[in-house]
Each structure stands twice: as structure tokens, then as C-alpha cells.
Amino acid sequence: EPEVTQTPSHQVTQMGQEVILRCVPISNHLYFYWYRQILGQKVEFLVSFYNNEISEKSEIFDDQFSVERPDGSNFTLKIRSTKLEDSAMYFCASSDYDTQYFGPGTRLTVL
Amino acid sequence: DQQVKQNSPSLSVQEGRISILNCDYTNSMFDYFLWYKKYPAEGPTFLISISSIKDKNEDGRFTVFLNKSAKHLSLHIVPSQPGDSAVYFCAASAMDSSYKLIFGSGTRLLVRP
Numbered sequence: 001e002p003e004v005t006q007t008p009s010h011q012v013t014q015m016g017q018e019v020i021l022r023c024v025p026i027s028n029h030l031y032f033y034w035y036r037q038i039l040g041q042k043v044e045f046l047v048s049f050y051n052n053e054i055s056e057k058s059e060i061f062d063d064q065f066s067v068e069r070p071d072g073s074n075f076t077l078k079i080r081s082t083k084l085e086d087s088a089m090y091f092c093a094s095s096d097y098d099t100q101y102f103g104p105g106t107r108l109t110v111l
Numbered sequence: 112d113q114q115v116k117q118n119s120p121s122l123s124v125q126e127g128r129i130s131i132l133n134c135d136y137t138n139s140m141f142d143y144f145l146w147y148k149k150y151p152a153e154g155p156t157f158l159i160s161i162s163s164i165k166d167k168n169e170d171g172r173f174t175v176f177l178n179k180s181a182k183h184l185s186l187h188i189v190p191s192q193p194g195d196s197a198v199y200f201c202a203a204s205a206m207d208s209s210y211k212l213i214f215g216s217g218t219r220l221l222v223r224p
Contacts, residue, residue: 004154031210042216043155043200048209056209091154098143098162098210102154 002026004103006092012109013082021077021106023092032075033093033100034067036060043091049075082110114138115203117215124222130188132218134201137182141203145212146175146186148197155200159186191222 005024013019025032034046047057049067057065066078075094079086087110093100116135124130132146142163147155161168161175161184168175174187188195201215 033211043214045211045213048211050209056211095210098204099145099157099160100212101157104154
């Protein structure tokens with residue numbers, strides 16, 4: 001069964017450093033998303049991406065964040081200058097219409 | 112912003128009995144609702160969904176009921192099995208908002224053998 005994959009599973013970085021989280025969505029899906037879950041909190045929407053552009057972004061998704069689909073398979077989330085409060089699980093999701101399928105997540109730890 | 116609420120943080124059920132997980136929402140623009148199951152350190156796994164044009168959707172042991180007038184949905188698991196023990200998230204989306212999902216806070220289900 002097709003699945004969403006994410007790498008790395010765990011990323012540790014120093015505050016102020018740039019990180020890139022990678023996702024391979026399900027191959028025939030057209031809609032791509034990033035969510036995050038801070039420990040003990042809800043899963044929160046960050047950004048949606050369709051037709052090679054951002055379709056919606058949340059207040060969390062400020063100028064430090066960017067997304068890209070550099071080729072036909074990868075979907076990346078870049079955080080330019082990480083802050084302590086960016087520590088969270090980051091989930092990628094994809095859908096062909098209305099049901100989103102999630103990857104296993106990347107645990108980002110900012111020291 | 113509590114658009115989707117799961118008021119029960121935990122639920123304990125005997126194996127073989129019914130588990131009922133509840134979810135309330137406030138945004139009348141939501142038109143698609145989903146339930147996800149999640150284990151620690153893993154991503155949410157899609158279980159079942161329902162469109163706002165329906166009031167019930169069934170898939171094996173899982174049934175979701177939607178009461179639009181009450182802005183309430185529930186997930187029934189019958190019969191419950193120990194392997195169902197996990198955190199269950201309710202999520203909602205609206206077609207006019209890129210289908211972004213708004214999640215509830217989750218209910219931890221424990222199915223006792």
C-alpha cells in the first residue's frame with residue numbers, strides 16, 4: 001500500500017541553524033501539507049501546497065518557513081533560523097482530494 | 112481557537128464491548144470529518160471519514176455518526192480489541208479552505224483484555 005515517507009526521523013540542531021525536512025508524498029496525490037505537534041499539544045496546520053504553489057498557510061508559517069517541491073517526488077519544509085519553540089514533531093501529509101494520509105513524522109529538537 | 116473539541120481525554124473499555132469516542136465542532140463551514148488513530152512517535156493513521164451530506168458511514172468495526180444540527184460526531188468501535196488502544200483524533204475540514212485539517216485534542220483509548 002502506498003505511503004508517505006519522511007526523512008530524517010529525528011533531527012537535532014542548534015538554535016539559529018537552518019533545517020530541511022523532507023517528505024515523499026504518495027505518488028498520484030496532488031495536495032501536500034505540513035503539520036506540527038508540539039509535545040502535549042494538538043496537531044496544528046502549517047501550510048498547504050497545490051499546483052506548485054502555497055494555497056494556504058497558518059499564522060505559524062512566518063517568513064522563517066518555506067516549502068518547495070524541487071522535483072516530481074519530494075516535498076520539503078525549510079526553517080531558515082530555528083528557534084527553541086520550533087521543537088516539535090513535523091508531519092507531512094498528502095491527498096488526492098479530501099482524505100489526507102500522513103507520514104511518520106520528523107522529530108525536530110532545537111538546542 | 113477551539114473549533115474542534117474532544118472533551119474526553121481518556122476512555123477505558125473492556126475487550127469485546129463498544130467504544131464510543133465523541134467530538135464537537137463549532138464551525139458550520141466544515142463539510143468533511145475524519146478520524147485518525149495515533150501511536151506515540153508515529154504519524155496519524157486514517158481510519159474513517161464522513162461527508163456532511165451523510166449522517167453515518169461504516170467500515171468494518173468502525174462507524175462514524177454525524178449530527179449536523181448538534182455539530183457533533185462520534186466514532187463507534189465494535190467489538191473493541193486490545194490493539195485498538197491508541198490516541199484517536201477527530202479532524203474537520205472545509206472545501207473552501209484548501210482542505211486543511213483542524214484537529215481535536217485527542218482521546219486516549221485503552222481496551223482492557
